[in-house]
Amino acid sequence: MQIVRYLALAGVFSVVCFSGCWDNKAGNGSGNTSAVNYSSSPAKPVNSKPEQNTAETNTNMSEKKTAAGFAANMPGGFQSPADDVGKKLLKEYGSMFVAKGGATAPKTVVFKDESEVSAFQSGLSKSTETIGGFAIELQSPAMNDLKKAIEDAKKENLTISPRGVDSGRRTYNETVGLWASRVEPALKHWVAKGKITQVDADRIKSLSPFEQVSEVLKLEEKGIYFAKDLSKSIIYSVAPPGTSQHLAMLALDVKEFENPKVREILARHNWYQTVVSDLPHFTYLGVPETELPNLGLKRISDNGRTFWIPEL
């Protein structure tokens, strides 16, 4: 079924591409795609052959969840991205794919539309709680541990609460809205600076959000950045449509993120920072910190903060 669907998409994209692929032109242009193929070069040795995107090896993957390494801990049936953009996103946002403790990770780096997101979310065991005045929806194991963290914080006269109404679950359309809130002003800015022509800006605006991602990342390779402050990549500002960990219901944006004690309590309850430079954003990984390296995650320290990112 999937293959049929991708073939059907071939009319829209100039080439057939697999999940996570926005535009194979980006991959062809850079000329170094094979070097960064995460699946054939896990940073830690895995007790299995390099994973391929086939039914047989996916079965192997699910049987080897206890093995060390990122690829070995991804969900069975995970559709490895074949293109540069998908690989980049896996590297930047991918920690949640090895979440354990009863969490369910998506099998794709990018959900393509609202129906894919609702299909995923509707199959989850989830719970809703009112926290800090906002109704927050998360996967049940993530919520259970969050409630324990909140209890622990209380004992120390601290609070752990969401930053806003969209701090937990998001819909696909919400991620599209956030994306547009960065892309549109940035296009205006760079046209005014003479870095992009109005024709190009109009063309990019006319693309679907899904198609815009590779165009925007290509411009960023030339230093034309799309984050809110225009000084860094948009992916450190908002997640491209369909890629947010909030869609997986395994993320929470925390109001008290500046407090090291709060970060410590969250980590004690399996909630970690996993996206470098998205400081309020925490991800549910479902295991104690000592087990994270076994999942193929590596520790990055930055300004007194600890991030756990895929070792790819």
Ligand SMILES: [Zn+2]
């Ligand atoms: Zn977030």
